[in-house]
Amino acid sequence: MSEVLLKNVSKIYEGNVVAVQDVNLEIKDKEFVVLVGPSGCGKSTTLRMVAGLEEITEGEISIDGTIVNNKPPKDRDIAMVFQNYALYPHMTVEENMAFGLKLRNYPPEEIKKRVNEAAEILGLKEYLQRKPKALSGGQRQRVAVGRSIVRKPKVFLFDEPLSNLDAKLRVQMRAELIKIHARLKVTTIYVTHDQTEAMTMGDKIVVMNNKLVQQVGNPIEVYRRPVNKFVAGFIGSPPMNFLECDVKEAGGGVILDLGDFQLKLPSDLAEKARPEIGKKCTFGVRPEDLYDPSMYNAQIDGNKVIANVEIVEHLGSEEFVYFTTANHPFVAKYDPSVIIHIGDTNKEVVFDMKNSHLFDIETEMALF
Ligand SMILES: Nc1ncnc2c1ncn2[C@@H]1O[C@H](COP(=O)(O)OP(=O)(O)O)[C@@H](O)[C@H]1O
Ligand SMILES: [Mg+2]
Incomplete structure (x- = not known):
């Protein structure tokens, strides 16, 4: 002992x-x-x-x-x-x-x-x-x-x-x-x-x-x-993407409004986010929870976002794709079979919302 x-x-x-x-x-x-x-x-x-x-x-x-x-x-x-x-x-x-x-x-x-x-x-x-x-x-x-x-x-x-x-x-x-x-x-x-x-x-x-x-x-x-x-940001590589959002009610559910796009929370997470309606929060999603539509499978509770490709890093076993929308940069970790190029515009990116995170903007504590 x-x-x-x-x-x-x-x-x-x-x-x-x-x-x-x-x-x-x-x-x-x-x-x-x-x-x-x-x-x-x-x-x-x-x-x-x-x-x-x-x-x-x-x-x-x-x-x-x-x-x-x-x-x-x-x-x-x-x-x-x-x-x-x-x-x-x-x-x-x-x-x-x-x-x-x-x-x-x-x-x-x-x-x-x-x-x-x-x-x-x-x-x-x-x-x-x-x-x-x-x-x-x-x-x-x-x-x-x-x-x-x-x-x-x-x-x-x-x-x-x-x-x-x-x-x-x-x-x-x-x-x-x-x-x-x-x-x-x-x-x-x-x-x-x-x-x-x-x-x-x-x-x-x-x-x-x-x-x-x-x-x-x-x-x-x-x-x-x-x-x-x-x-959340220290563990994992590349680090989790953090994006500022407004938590809003929409049609009985809860959405995260990022200004240039919206993401809908699955029902279990929506309940946890409900007390935050009307407030700003930090939305977090890991690069491996973003998908190209060609790799999308029906089990992923997906939300599609349109974005442009800034940089692609090929690592052999995976590729890191740096996207931007009008207001937000984020990085995705893709399967290397996904064909994507620097300069591609209006690409669809699927956000797997069931693995997403939300943080209080002041205390930085995780709500989920
Ligand atoms: N002998 C010392 N005198 C004063 N401050 C120290 C001394 N040793 C470490 N510190 C301070 O204590 C803090 C923690 O140091 P340390 O335990 O070495 O960190 P880590 O190993 O995580 O890099 C640092 O801010 C460092 O500057
Ligand atoms: Mg040390």
Whole structure:
């Protein structure tokens, strides 16, 4: 059992600089939790408080039911991997991985056994006698992970461990870390600014912005039911389209009037929007919920909009089409079989309204 609990945790630096405000989090045994958010939102500070590298200004952190606020890092039984993992250049891979255990006076046979196990898991067996300078970036990163694995800690903490790797290696290491977690099942807190990493790695993701936790949930919940406009725009690529609209009654139903076009809400969403009639709201729709009529299927509760094509980006497996109407730009993610060109005018775009979102224009909270 290795549960981590954060209760009303805040960090205030000298000069009243708030870095983290009133964070409440429950990280269950064996769970892989990702803290994700833009730079400066308080992710590293949160992780460093769990590690014991920063003092906790307010609140309580416990690991396995024991409050650790006043425990030094070495007594917390955690292992941390940073973005800038410094390996000892004069030591071999084996010595680098063994170093922490030697410091803790583990018997040499036990050290050897653990280093071999870690090298096996990480595919480093052939490299044990090499020095770091004779390794690729990905291999070095694996050694850094190996140093944590040999400790057999209660909790792994990762702070943007893949940010220094090139894109292809990052995707590969992402998959490897998922496999390692499936095998070792150690409770893990992983920090990243990359929403794709968060979506693909987390059992649970914690979206942070501006020192505050915005939403906690599994990746699909956070993607499908963002609680506010920030989360809706942060998760997903290209980001959700946001368009200002007037909510109006029409023929017993509810429409969103965008000025140059109108969209009709399906009946269940219309009921949720009804209290907003007469007000302005922000309408949100993801690029993948827009369709070319050729891809339209009858199950989509569609609304057709006429728009002009500004830019088309072909990515092979999909295409991004940047449209404009008289007043609004928006981007659609189309199937690559859709034939569409820069400069095309008066194209029909189907809005799948049952997957649409509506946000209060002031509070930015999601109405649906
Ligand atoms: N030692 C420090 N002294 C003062 N402010 C700090 C210190 N460390 C971080 N901060 C501030 O706290 C906020 C959160 O930082 P951080 O946790 O590093 O964000 P993230 O990891 O999400 O990019 C930032 O505004 C940052 O400038
Ligand atoms: Mg950081």
